[in-house]
Amino acid sequence: MANTVIINGDKRKFTLSSDVKLYSLMDVGFTKTKKGNYNYEHPLYNDSPYDAPTKLKMTVDKDLSHLTMVVTDRTGLQKVNIFKNKQLAKTVELLDFILEDLEDRNIIVPVKD
Secondary structure (H helix, E strand, C coil): CCHHHCCCCCCCCEEEEECCHHHHHHHHHCCCCCCCCCCEEEEECCCCHHHCCCCEEEECCCCCCEEEEEEEEEECCCECCCCHHHHHHHHHHHHHHHHHHHCCCCCCEEEEC
C-alpha cells in the first residue's frame, strides 16, 4: 500500500494509484534520477512560468510505491503554504488543474477519510 500525502496547507489527501504505470509518469513530465526514482517539478505561476514564485515538486520511488508531494518557493528549498494567501488564488487554481490531470491519468488518487 502506498503512503498518503498532504500538500502543506491543503485539506485533501492523495496517494499513488494502484494502477500507476511508468509510461504515465514519463508522459506528464517525470524524469528519472540517478538513483532510479522519478521527479516532477512544475512552476506554479500567475503570468510567466519563468518568474514563478512557487513550484510543485513530486517524487515517486523506483518501485512505484512511495510518493512525496510539496509546494516550495522558487529555489525548491522552503515549503510554502499557498492556501493561506488570497493573492495566490490563481496559483491554487493551477495546482488544482495539475492534480486533476494527474488523477485523470491514474497517477494519484484522492484519499477519503
